[in-house]
Amino acid sequence: MTGLLHERELxxxxxxxxxxxxxxxxSASGTAQxxxxxxxxxxxxxxxxxxxxxxxxxxxxxxxxxxxTASIYTGRVDLGQGSPNGLLxxxxxxxxxxxxxxxxIEADSxxxxxxxxxxxxxxxxxxxxxxxxxxxxxxxxxLKLASAALGVPVAGLSVRSGVVSGxxxxxxxxxxxxxxxxxxxxxxxxxxxxxxPAKPVSQYALVGTSPPRVDIPDKVTGKFVYIHNVRVPGMLxxxxxxxxxxxxxxxxxxxxxxDEGSIxxxxxxxxxxxxxFVGVVAPREYDAIxxxxxxxxxxxxxxxxxxxxxxxxxxxxxxTTDVVNVQTGDVGAAFAKAAKVLSASYTYDYQxxxxxxxxxxxxxxKPDNALVMTNTQGVYRLRDQYLADALGMDGRLIRVIYxxxxxxxxxxxxxxxxxxxxxxxxxLGGTPVRVQFMRWDDNGWDNYxxxxxxxxRGAIDAGGKIxxxxxxxxxxxxxxxxETTSExxxxxxxxxxxxxxxxxxxxxxxxxxPNRRVTSKSMPLSSSxxxxxxPLRAPGDLQACFAYEQMIDELAYAANxxxxxxxxxxxxxxxxxxxxxxATKAANWKPKVAASSLSQETVVTGRGVALAPRxxxxxxxxxxxxxxxxxxxxxxxxxxxxxxxxxAVYPGGVESQIVGGVIQSVSRSLSEAVTFTRTRVTSIxxxxxxxxxxxxxxxxTAIVVQRPDVLPSGGGEPPAxxxxxxxxxxxxxxxxxxxxxxxxxxxxVRAVLKAAGVS
Numbered sequence: 001m002t003g004l005l006h007e008r009e010l011x012x013x014x015x016x017x018x019x020x021x022x023x024x025x026x027s028a029s030g031t032a033q034x035x036x037x038x039x040x041x042x043x044x045x046x047x048x049x050x051x052x053x054x055x056x057x058x059x060x061x062x063x064x065x066x067x068x069t070a071s072i073y074t075g076r077v078d079l080g081q082g083s084p085n086g087l088l089x090x091x092x093x094x095x096x097x098x099x100x101x102x103x104x105i106e107a108d109s110x111x112x113x114x115x116x117x118x119x120x121x122x123x124x125x126x127x128x129x130x131x132x133x134x135x136x137x138x139x140x141x142x143l144k145l146a147s148a149a150l151g152v153p154v155a156g157l158s159v160r161s162g163v164v165s166g167x168x169x170x171x172x173x174x175x176x177x178x179x180x181x182x183x184x185x186x187x188x189x190x191x192x193x194x195x196x197p198a199k200p201v202s203q204y205a206l207v208g209t210s211p212p213r214v215d216i217p218d219k220v221t222g223k224f225v226y227i228h229n230v231r232v233p234g235m236l237x238x239x240x241x242x243x244x245x246x247x248x249x250x251x252x253x254x255x256x257x258x259d260e261g262s263i264x265x266x267x268x269x270x271x272x273x274x275x276x277f278v279g280v281v282a283p284r285e286y287d288a289i290x291x292x293x294x295x296x297x298x299x300x301x302x303x304x305x306x307x308x309x310x311x312x313x314x315x316x317x318x319x320t321t322d323v324v325n326v327q328t329g330d331v332g333a334a335f336a337k338a339a340k341v342l343s344a345s346y347t348y349d350y351q352x353x354x355x356x357x358x359x360x361x362x363x364x365x366k367p368d369n370a371l372v373m374t375n376t377q378g379v380y381r382l383r384d385q386y387l388a389d390a391l392g393m394d395g396r397l398i399r400v401i402y403x404x405x406x407x408x409x410x411x412x413x414x415x416x417x418x419x420x421x422x423x424x425x426x427x428l429g430g431t432p433v434r435v436q437f438m439r440w441d442d443n444g445w446d447n448y449x450x451x452x453x454x455x456x457r458g459a460i461d462a463g464g465k466i467x468x469x470x471x472x473x474x475x476x477x478x479x480x481x482x483e484t485t486s487e488x489x490x491x492x493x494x495x496x497x498x499x500x501x502x503x504x505x506x507x508x509x510x511x512x513x514p515n516r517r518v519t520s521k522s523m524p525l526s527s528s529x530x531x532x533x534x535p536l537r538a539p540g541d542l543q544a545c546f547a548y549e550q551m552i553d554e555l556a557y558a559a560n561x562x563x564x565x566x567x568x569x570x571x572x573x574x575x576x577x578x579x580x581x582x583a584t585k586a587a588n589w590k591p592k593v594a595a596s597s598l599s600q601e602t603v604v605t606g607r608g609v610a611l612a613p614r615x616x617x618x619x620x621x622x623x624x625x626x627x628x629x630x631x632x633x634x635x636x637x638x639x640x641x642x643x644x645x646x647x648a649v650y651p652g653g654v655e656s657q658i659v660g661g662v663i664q665s666v667s668r669s670l671s672e673a674v675t676f677t678r679t680r681v682t683s684i685x686x687x688x689x690x691x692x693x694x695x696x697x698x699x700x701t702a703i704v705v706q707r708p709d710v711l712p713s714g715g716g717e718p719p720a721x722x723x724x725x726x727x728x729x730x731x732x733x734x735x736x737x738x739x740x741x742x743x744x745x746x747x748x749v750r751a752v753l754k755a756a757g758v759s
Contacts, residue, residue, distance in 0.1 A: 046111075047108065047110040047111055047399070049110065050109075050110060050396050051108070051109050051110050051111060051112065051113070051114070051380075052075070052109070052112070052113050052114035052380065053111075053112075053113055055113050055114075055130055055186075055189065056185050056186055056189060057182075057183075057184070057185060057186065058134055058137050058138050058141065058182040058184050058185070058186055059181050059182050059183065060073060060113050060134065061073055061074075061091075061113065061130065061131055061133075061134025061135065061138075061186075062091070062095075062134050062135060062138045062182070063179075064138070064142075064173050064174060064176075064177050064178060064179075065174060065178055065179055066174045066175075066178030066179050067174055067178070068101065068162045068163070068172040068173055068174035068175075068178075069101045069102070069103060069162075069174070070091070070095065070097060070101060070102055070103070070162075070173070071102075071103045071105050072087065072088055072091045072102055072103065072104060072105060072131065072135075073105045073111065073112045073113060074087045074104075074105075074107075074112070074113070074115060074123075074127045074131055075107055075112045075113040075114055075115035075116075075127060076107065076115060076118050076123045076127045077106060077107045077118045077375070077376070077377065077378075077379075077402045077404070078104070078106065078215060078404055079118055079375075079377065079404075079407045079408070079409075080404075080407035081123070081407070081653070081657060081716050082213055082215075082650065082652075082653035082656055082657070083118075083123035083124060083653065084104040084213075084214060084215060085099075085211065085213050085214055085650050085652075085653055086123065086124050086128070086649040086650035086653055087104075087123065087124070087127055087128060087131055088102045088104055088214065089206050089207050089209075089211075089649055089650055090124075090128050090131050090132050090135065090207060090649060091131050091132075091134075091135040092135075092206050093135075093199060093204055093205070093206045093207045094132055094135035094136040094138075094139055094198055094199055095135050095138060095139050095142075095159075095162065095173075096139065096159035096160060096161070096162065097161060097162040097173070098161050098162075099206065099211050099214065101161065101162055104214065104215075106401075106402045106403070106404070107378075107379045107400075107401075107402040108379065108399070108400070108401045108402065109379040109380055109383045109398070109399055109400045109401075110399045112379070113130070114380045115127040115130065116378070117377045117378030117381055118377045118378065119377055119378070119410070119411070119535065120535075120615060120714065120717075121614070121615035121617070121713075121714025121715055121716040121717045121718070122615070122714060124649055124650075124712045124714075124715065125615075125616070125711075125712055125713060125714060128649065128712060129190030129191055129192060130186075130189060130190050132190070132191045132192075132193070132198055133186045133187065133188050133189060133190050133191040133198075134186055136187065136191055136197050136198040136199070137184070137185075137186040137187045137197075138182060139159070140187065140197055141177075141182055141184055142164070142173055142176055142177065143157055143159075143164065145176040145177060146164040146166070146171055146176060147166075149171050149175075149176065150164070150166050150167055150169045150170075150171060151167065152166035152167040152169075162174070164176075192711055193207075193647055193708075193711065193712070201647070201708050201709075204708075207647075207649050207650075208647070208648065208649070208651065208706070208708065209650075209651075210650065210651050210652030210653075210655075211652075213652075213653070224404075226357070226375075226403070226404055226405050226406075227360050227361065227362075227373060227374060227375050227403040227404065227405040228357060228360045228405060228436065230362055230373060230403060230434075231434070232362055232364070232432040232434070233432075234431070234432055235362065235431070235432035235433060235434050236281040236282065236283060236288075236424075236428070236431055236432070236433050236434070237281065237282055237283070237284065237285040237287075237288040237433075237434055237435075237436075238272070238279050238280065238281045238288060238420070238421060238424045238433045238434060238435040239279060239280055239288045239289060239291070239292035239435065239436070239437075239438065239441075240277075240278070240279050240292070240420050240435065240437065240441055240485075241271075241278040241279055241280060241292050241295055241297060242278070242441065242444075242445060242484075243299050243301075243444075243680055244440040244441075244444045244680075244684045245440070245444035245445075245676065245680040245681030245682055245683070245684055246444060246445050246484075246531060246532060246680065246681050247301070247302065247304055247305065247679055247680050247681075248302075248304030248305045248529065248530065248531070249479050249525065249528075249530040249531060249532055249533075250304070250525070251300065251302045251304050252276060252484065252487050252488060253276065253278075253299060253484070253488060254276050254299065254300040255276060255278055255297050255298070255299060255300075256298045256299065256300055257297070257298045258271065258273075258278065258295070258296070258297050258298075259295070259296035259297075260295075262294055262295055262296040263280065263290075263291045263294055263295050266282065266287050266290055266291045266294070267282070267283070267284070267287055268282045268283045268284070268287060269281070269282040269287050269288065269290070269291035270282075271295065272423075272424045272427050272428065273427070274423055274426075274427050274488075274489045275488050275489045275490065276487075276488040276489075277420075277423055277485055277488035277489045278295075278297065278488075279292075279420060279423075279424050279435075280292050280295060281424060281428070281433060285436075289438070292438070301679045301680070302679070303678040303679045304678075304679075305529055305531075305676055305677065305678050305679065305680075306529045306678065307676065307677055307678050308349070308350075308673070308674070308675045308676045311349070311350075311451055311529060312347045312451070312453050314529045315451070315453050315474045315523065315528075315529060316453065316474070318474075318523045318524070318527055318528055318529075319524075319527070320474065320521035320522055320523050320524075321521070321522045321524070322519055322520070322521050322522075323519065323520050323522065324517060324518070324519050325518045325519065325520055326516055326517060326518035327516075327517050327518075328514070328515065328516045328517075329468070329514045329515030329516065330515055331468050331470055331515045331516065331517045333515075334459060334467045334468035334514070334515035335457065335459050335468050335470070337467075338459030338460060338461060338467050338468060339459075339460060339461050339462040340459065340460050340555075340558045340559075341457065341458070341459045342457065342458050342459070342551065342554050342555060342558060343455070343456065343457040343458075344455075344456055344547075344550070344551060344554065344738070344740055345453070345454065345455050345456075345740065346453075346454045346456065346546055346547035346550065346740045346741075346742075347451075347452070347453050347454075347740065347741050347742070348451060348452045348454075348542075348543035348546055348724075348741075348742045349451050349672075349673035349674060349742070349743065350448045350449065350450065350451045350531060350533075350673070350674035351448060351449045351536060351668055351672045351673065351674060351743075352443060352446040352448050352449070352536075352672070352674055352683065352689060353408040353409070353410055353411075353412035353413070353446055353447070353448075353449075353536055354408070354442075354443065354446070354672075354689065354691065355405075355406035355407060355408040355412055355442070356406055357405060357406030358406070358413075358417075358436055358437040358438065358439060358441070358442045359374070359375075359405065359406075359412070359413045359414040359416070359417035359418075359436070359437045359442060360374070360375075360405060360417060360434070360435065360436040360437070361373065361374035361414070361417045361418040361420075361421040361422075361434070361435055362374070362421060362432060362433070362434045362435075363418065363421035363422040363424070363425045363432070363433055363435075364425055364430060364431075364432045364433075365391060365393075365422050365423075365425040365426040365430060366430045367430075368397060369397050369398075369399070370387070370391065370393065370397060370398040370399065370422060370425075370426075371398075371399045371401070372387060372398065372399070372400050372401070372418050372421065372422055373400075373401045373402075373403050374400070374402070374403065374405070374414055374415075374417065374418040374421075375402060375403060375404050375405030375406070375414050376400065376402060376414050376415055376418060377411065377414070377415075379400040379401070379402055380400075381415075382400050382415050382418060383395045383398045383399075383400045386415045386416075386418070386419055386482075386483050386486060387400070387418065387419060387422055389482065389483075389486045389490065390419040390422060390423055390483065390485050390486040390489055390490070391422055391423065391426055392490070400418075409536065409537035409664075409716065409717070410447075410449065410534060410535045410536040410537055410539065411447050411480050411534035411535055412442075412446060412447060412534075413437060413441070413442050413445060413446055413447065415483055416445070416483040416484050416485055417435050417436070417437050419483045419485035419486060420435045420485045421433050421434065421435035423485055423489055439684070439685055439686075440684040440685065443681075443683055443684050443685060443688075443689055444680075444681050444683070444684040445484055445532070445681075446532070447479070447480045447532050447533055447534030448531050448532060448533050448534075448536070448674055449533065449534075449535070449536030449537075449539060450476035450533045450539075450540070451476065452473065452474065452476075452540065452543035452544070453473070453474040454471065454472065454473050454474075454543070454544060454546075454547035454548075455471075455472040456469070456470070456471050456472075456547050456548060456551045457469070457470040457551075458470075458551045458552070458554070458555045459555075460555050460558060460559050464559035464560075464561055464566065464569060465569070465570070466511060466512075466513050466552075466555060466570050467513075467514065467515060468513070468514075468515040468516070469513050469515075469516050469517075469548075469551070470516075470517045470519075471516075471517070471518050471519070471544075471547070471548060472518075472519040472520075472521060473518075473519070473520055473521065473544065474521045474523060475520045475521060475522045475523065476523060476528065476530060476533055477522070477523060477524065477525040477528060477530060477533075478533060478534070479525070479530060479532050479533050479534070480532070480533060480534030480535075484532070509573070509576070509613050510567075510570075510571070510576055510611060510612070510613070511552070511567070511570035511571060512570055512571065512572050513570070531674070531676070531681065537661070537664065537665075537716075537717055537720055538614050538717040538718075538720050538721045541612065541614055541717075541721045542665065542668070542720055542721050542723075542724060543724075543742070545610065545612045545721045545722050545724070545725050546724040546725045546728065546742050547725075547740075548612075548725070549610035549611070549612065549722060549725035549726070549729070550725050550728050550729060550738070550740065552566070552567065552610075553594065553608065553609075553610075553725075553729045553732065554738070556594070557593065557594050557595070557732075560593055561593065562591040562592055562593060562594075563594055563608070563609050563729065564580065564584050564589055564591065564609055565591055567580060567609070567611070568580065575618055575644055575707075576611070576618060578644070578705060579611065579618045579619065579620045579642050579643070579644045579705060580609075580611055580620045580642075582620070582642035582703045582705055583609070583611075583620040583621060583622050583640050583641060583642040583703065584609065584620075584622060584640075586622075586640045586642070586701050586703050587607070587622040587624070587638075587640040587701075589607075589609070589622065594606075594608070594729065594732055594733045595732055595733050595734075595735070595736040598734075598735070598736050602628060602629055602630050603626060603627070603628050603629070604626070604627050604629065604734040604735060605624070605625065605626050605627070605637075605734055606624075606625055606627070606730045606731060606732070606733030606734025606735070607622060607623060607624045607625070607730050607733055608622070608623050608625070608725075608726045608727065608728065608729025608730030608731070608732065608733055609621070609622050609623075609726055609729060610623075610722035610723070610725035610726040610729060611722050612718070612721040612722040612725075613718070613721075614714065614717050614718040614720075614721045615713055615714025615715075615716075615717055615718060616646075616713035616714060617643060617644060617645040617646070617713040617714050617715065617718040618643070618644040618705075618718070619641065619642065619643045619644075619718035619719045619721065619722060620641070620642050620722065621639055621640065621641045621642075621662065621719055621722045621723055621726045622639070622640040622641075622726060623636055623638075623639055623723070623726035623727045623729070623730045624636070624637045624638040624639075624698075624730065625637060625727060625730040625731060625734060626734075627731060627734045627735055627749070629735065629753055629758065629759060630759075631746055631750075632745075632746030632747060632748070632749035632750035632753070633746045633749070634670055634727065634731060634744055634746075634749060635696055636666050636669075636670070636696075636697075636698040636727060637698055637699070638698055638699045638700075638701070639662045639666070639698045639699070639700045639701070639723065639726075640700075640701045640703070641658050641661075641662050641700065641701070641702055641703065641719040641723075642703040642704075642705055643658055643702075643703070643704060643705065643715070643718050643719055644705040644707060644710075645704075645712060645713045645714065645715045645718070646707050646710035646711050646712045646713045647706070647707060647708050647709075647710060647711065647712045648704050648706050648707075648712070648715070649712055651704045651706065653715065654704045654715045655702040655704050657715050657716045657719075658700070658702035658703075658704070658719045659700045659702050661716065661717060661718070661719045661720035661723075662698075662700050662702075662719050662720065662723055663692065663697050663698070663700065664720060665719070665720035665721075665723035665724060666692055666697065666698060666723060666727070667691050667692030668720075668724065668742075668743065669723060669724040669727050669728075669742060669743055669744060670692065670727070670743050670744055670745065671690045671691065671692060671743050671745060672689065672690070672691065672743055673689075673743050673745070674689065675688065675689075702719075724742055724744075727744065728740075728742070728744065731744065731749075735753065735756075735758055736756075736758065737752055737753055737756040737758055738752070739752050
């Protein structure tokens with residue numbers, strides 16, 4: 001698609017497919033454009049007006065078309081988690097339209113509302129209420145129009161599939177307002193399920209069902225096109241040039257010398273620099289890859305890290321700022337009077353996001369406007385924070401359009417790839433630049449999930465009741481407020497966020513514990529053994545639960561009680577009782593004291609349980625494992641996972657997220673650990689950072705506990721949280737030995753078994 005195009009809303013469906021790629025045309029200003037069928041109802045949806053649009057207007061959320069279909073603007077993106085189905089179902093329920101009549105509009109900073117980043121299992125909880133308000137308001141307005149058109153009072157009208165009936169006559173939504181604006185405010189900024197004028201929950205026909213996902217057919221047939229396949233006429237291919245692994249946070253990638261002559265033999269290849277940022281571009285992608293590989297650069301290799309083998313000792317040695325986050329009862333007195341007191345330390349290594357497909361982006365940056373296409377989790381965050389920082393440009397001059405790519409949960413390297421493409425285009429005077437990271441760029445420079453060190457003490461009375469818990473966590477400072485490209489180009493002071501204590505696991509929601517203390521030991525950025533970090537699926541909670549739910553299990557063993565019965569004895573909340581019962585019933589749990597039937601065989605089996613809250617949801621898991629005591633390999637055979645997310649708008653999507661979350665968490669439990677020397681990260685591929693293989697993944701039984709009387713809560717992260725602890729508890733049941741280091745690699749398994757005298 002070349003030449004001039006009218007400015008319309010950008011949609012992947014309308015891109016011209018050529019040579020296996022999508023080609024986006026250029027306007028006279030050099031801005032990449034493509035347009036959908038001409039259904040955009042107003043400048044609001046043409047991209048002519050800078051976003052975000054007014055969230056109190058119906059037109060921000062809904063556009064009804066003449067063919068009796070509707071476009072739904074949510075501000076959220078599809079990271080493969082299935083939330084488009086849920087949000088479309090919310091809109092369809094209130095509009096009385098079928099899912100097949102609704103079209104999902106991906107996030108675009110000139111078009112869609114700002115409902116926050118697609119993170120934290122928040123799509124349904126944060127975007128759902130305003131979408132519901134927009135759809136319910138639109139229906140009210142449409143019924144008034146239909147009443148006038150049909151001469152029937154609103155009370156005498158009914159709607160099915162966007163067709164209004166009354167007095168023996170019908171009219172479609174499309175006939176009433178097709179491709180025109182409502183120009184009306186919503187009745188409220190947000191509406192919860194059943195909140196008037198939204199439909200009563202008892203009348204739901206679409207919400208609570210599990211229709212097929214709207215995105216799957218095109219992906220299965222290969223029709224769907226990802227960001228990696230988008231092309232712009234006249235663009236250059238770019239690659240970043242950095243050491244293959246990052247150093248300690250703050251050392252960045254500082255070039256001491258660059259021999260640009262080392263790539264003169266590569267056709268069209270040239271170096272692009274801004275500050276410490278180094279990249280290469282070439283007309284052909286292969287040549288850009290070769291140029292990045294062959295460019296001779298001498299890097300500053302300041303040794304700032306302790307080495308991954310010394311990580312937790314270094315963390316414990318750092319002078320911290322200690323804050324007591326939770327303090328109830330008299331913890332000291334309770335420990336002094338307890339029948340039994342246990343204490344243990346638990347560690348969890350740095351882990352990476354590791355999307356299977358590397359980040360990619362296309363950017364066109366002029367002095368007074370810019371366009372960036374990428375699979376960011378937040379078009380407004382990328383526009384106003386990261387791109388504005390990297391380019392030194394007012395974010396309102398930048399348009400960010402989401403185009404789906406490889407999925408990852410948490411802030412991975414997609415935004416950094418976008419910044420790199422934008423900086424290269426800016427340096428080259430507006431030439432379109434496409435950047436795709438190499439595997440070592442992504443793995444070696446990821447915003448890792450922080451490592452964690454936890455000390456836990458627990459105590460029970462003579463009757464097996466928990467009387468005290470004392471949880472202390474070493475908290476890494478957050479570092480994801482600035483991308484690597486920005487650090488290199490701006491040469492300014494490094495930014496950091498604050499670490500936070502993992503209080504969601506230890507706040508007493510699962511159990512009645514009269515005396516509790518939670519302490520966070522915050523490490524300063526200046527003296528901490530810190531790599532670049534950012535949230536990674538269920539950030540902090542997965543690691544905290546690994547410690548906390550193992551201590552619960554250890555207390556159950558000390559009380560000579562079945563682990564499930566022990567947990568139930570500490571509960572007074574029926575929702576927690578129900579969620580634990582759902583998982584254990586599905587697993588056909590047989591009560592016994594853990595590790596009470598040990599075997600001398602080389603390969604032994606065991607099962608364990610754990611539960612935790614996350615994103616206001618409740619989850620419990622049972623793990624069945626097999627342990628080879630000779631090789632040290634743990635194989636998780638079956639996981640049973642129950643989840644209570646309140647009203648499950650799209651139960652099929654929740655079930656899918658349970659399965660995916662558990663399997664990813666199994667991988668994080670058994671093999672994923674970022675390794676590094678004193679100078680740089682060494683986990684740069686799938687050999688040095690091994691993932692769970694298909695042959696080793698468990699069967700997963702997912703149980704969705706539907707509660708239509710409770711507001712929807714997060715669905716993407718909860719079952720990932722208790723999975724590592726359940727596996728560790730199952731390991732103890734199989735071997736009689738505790739393993740308190742994660743991931744639970746074969747080497748660590750062999751070491752703990754040897755130390756315990758088990759063979």
